Amino acid sequence: MSTVIDGAATLAAPVATPLEDARAQLAEAIALLGYSDGTRQMLATPRRELTVAVPLRTDAGETRLFTGYRVQHNFSRGPAKGGLRYAPNVNLDEVRALAMWMTWKCALLDVPYGGAKGGIAIDPREHSQAELERVTRRYTSEILPIIGPERDIPAPDIGTDERTMAWIMDTYSVNSGYTVPGIVTGKPIALGGSQGRASATSRGVTHIALAALRHAGITQSQATAAVQGFGKVGADAARFLAEAGVTVQAVSDQYGAVFNAAGLDIEALGDHVQRTGAVVGFGGGEALDGAALLELDVDLLVPAAVEGVLHEGNAGRVGAKVIVEGANGPTTPDADRILRERGILVVPDILANAGGVIVSYFEWVQANQAYWWRADEVESRLEERMLSAWEHVLGYARSRDLSLRTAATALAVERVAEAHKLRGLYP
Numbered sequence: 001m002s003t004v005i006d007g008a009a010t011l012a013a014p015v016a017t018p019l020e021d022a023r024a025q026l027a028e029a030i031a032l033l034g035y036s037d038g039t040r041q042m043l044a045t046p047r048r049e050l051t052v053a054v055p056l057r058t059d060a061g062e063t064r065l066f067t068g069y070r071v072q073h074n075f076s077r078g079p080a081k082g083g084l085r086y087a088p089n090v091n092l093d094e095v096r097a098l099a100m101w102m103t104w105k106c107a108l109l110d111v112p113y114g115g116a117k118g119g120i121a122i123d124p125r126e127h128s129q130a131e132l133e134r135v136t137r138r139y140t141s142e143i144l145p146i147i148g149p150e151r152d153i154p155a156p157d158i159g160t161d162e163r164t165m166a167w168i169m170d171t172y173s174v175n176s177g178y179t180v181p182g183i184v185t186g187k188p189i190a191l192g193g194s195q196g197r198a199s200a201t202s203r204g205v206t207h208i209a210l211a212a213l214r215h216a217g218i219t220q221s222q223a224t225a226a227v228q229g230f231g232k233v234g235a236d237a238a239r240f241l242a243e244a245g246v247t248v249q250a251v252s253d254q255y256g257a258v259f260n261a262a263g264l265d266i267e268a269l270g271d272h273v274q275r276t277g278a279v280v281g282f283g284g285g286e287a288l289d290g291a292a293l294l295e296l297d298v299d300l301l302v303p304a305a306v307e308g309v310l311h312e313g314n315a316g317r318v319g320a321k322v323i324v325e326g327a328n329g330p331t332t333p334d335a336d337r338i339l340r341e342r343g344i345l346v347v348p349d350i351l352a353n354a355g356g357v358i359v360s361y362f363e364w365v366q367a368n369q370a371y372w373w374r375a376d377e378v379e380s381r382l383e384e385r386m387l388s389a390w391e392h393v394l395g396y397a398r399s400r401d402l403s404l405r406t407a408a409t410a411l412a413v414e415r416v417a418e419a420h421k422l423r424g425l426y427p
């Protein structure tokens with residue numbers, strides 16, 4: 001399936017790029033903290049970035065060339081950490097923005113990492129498993145000099161999954177001459193992955209969404225929600241929200257959306273997507289335009305797909321009372337301003353979707369110690385970290401009359417700048 005319907009195509013029409021958005025958020029935090037322009041420049045710029053050519057011999061015997069990236073934004077608090085994205089429109093500026101957000105996320109949640117991100121400009125749907133394996137192994141070989149369990153630890157993001165992580169781990173291990181489970185997180189449990197990592201981002205989103213609904217005075221069992229994206233983050237977020245008693249009325253993917261005012265049967269929708277590859281055509285709801293999902297009159301909106309979907313052009317029409325960012329960078333600074341003026345609570349990505357990197361950290365700790373935790377231990381530690389970060393950001397925002405994003409970014413930037421200062425790297 002390769003057709004993108006018109007409605008979905010209009011979703012991602014931001015005026016600025018994700019990197020410009022990320023840098024604008026950083027500049028606001030720097031101004032609030034009273035830091036110098038030199039500090040802003042240092043934190044706006046990745047410490048290291050690598051662009052690699054990734055040739056592929058296709059199953060049909062042809063040669064194709066893809067471009068891959070790995071950007072390491074910051075190492076001041078520990079090894080760089082962040083996902084690997086396979087999508088046709090991946091580009092260096094996008095990866096730079098995603099790497100910067102990883103730095104803030106890790107600092108905010110106080111996990112001992114800096115930020116990184118990687119990507120290959122490839123549409124995984126157009127390739128067989130064998131081709132994806134060859135591309136992944138070649139990309140890994142190309143970035144091998146800059147990754148490692150103490151240097152930079154990849155994880156899944158859009159278009160990649162635990163199989164991708166297993167191939168990276170194997171390629172890295174073969175080059176090292178021994179098995180190195182700490183080189184990636186989000187790998188299969190049979191290879192040293194952690195209990196709870198696959199659903200960790202969605203669990204974290206759900207903990208934060210329920211806390212945000214309570215904060216907004218909305219009763220969980222009477223709340224309605226819409227979720228954009230039905231991939232690794234969106235599908236489980238929809239499921240956990242439904243399990244918590246929230247009526248999930250709408251879900252979308254890049255082909256369109258489905259709506260049911262009484263609530264979608266998320267399990268049945270999951271089965272439908274397994275069979276057909278898309279949410280469209282699901283019998284348990286009516287078809288809805290993908291862009292219209294963002295404007296539904298619901299209590300909770302969870303964008304869990306791509307950057308820039310809430311922008312100046314549609315923020316004025318958003319119907320939700322609370323937005324919890326499952327995706328990275330779904331809201332542009334212009335949209336942030338409009339949503340704040342309209343009294344809509346936005347819980348930013350670097351807080352809301354941090355569950356993934358928290359359990360990645362747990363996985364790395366377990367792999368390095370070769371000692372594994374039970375699922376309930378992972379999940380209670382995840383919940384504790386998410387909710388304490390939520391309280392921290394909320395308290396900081398309230399005491400200074402800031403948006404949650406500005407508060408979260410400032411708290412994170414302060415921690416990163418402090419680490420630079422203590423290490424003697426402060427300009």
Ligand SMILES: NC(=O)C1=CN([C@@H]2O[C@H](COP(=O)(O)OP(=O)(O)OC[C@H]3O[C@@H](n4cnc5c(N)ncnc54)[C@H](OP(=O)(O)O)[C@@H]3O)[C@@H](O)[C@H]2O)C=CC1
Nearest residue numbers: 157158159201229230231232233253254305327328353356
């Ligand atoms: N995986 C993780 O642990 C983490 C992921 N994130 C972020 O969450 C977001 C989603 O990642 P993840 O779930 O892993 O990725 P997946 O590739 O598993 O899923 C992405 C989903 O988004 C959908 N999508 C893509 N474009 C659009 C669009 N324009 N409108 C509606 N839906 C769209 C895809 O649709 P289709 O299926 O039709 O392609 C798919 O359902 C990303 O921003 C990622 O960076 C954040 C923290 C951790």
Ligand SMILES: O=C(O)CCC(=O)C(=O)O
Nearest residue numbers: 082083155157356357360
């Ligand atoms: O688990 C990780 O290391 C990072 C996940 C990720 O890419 C993200 O949080 O955006």
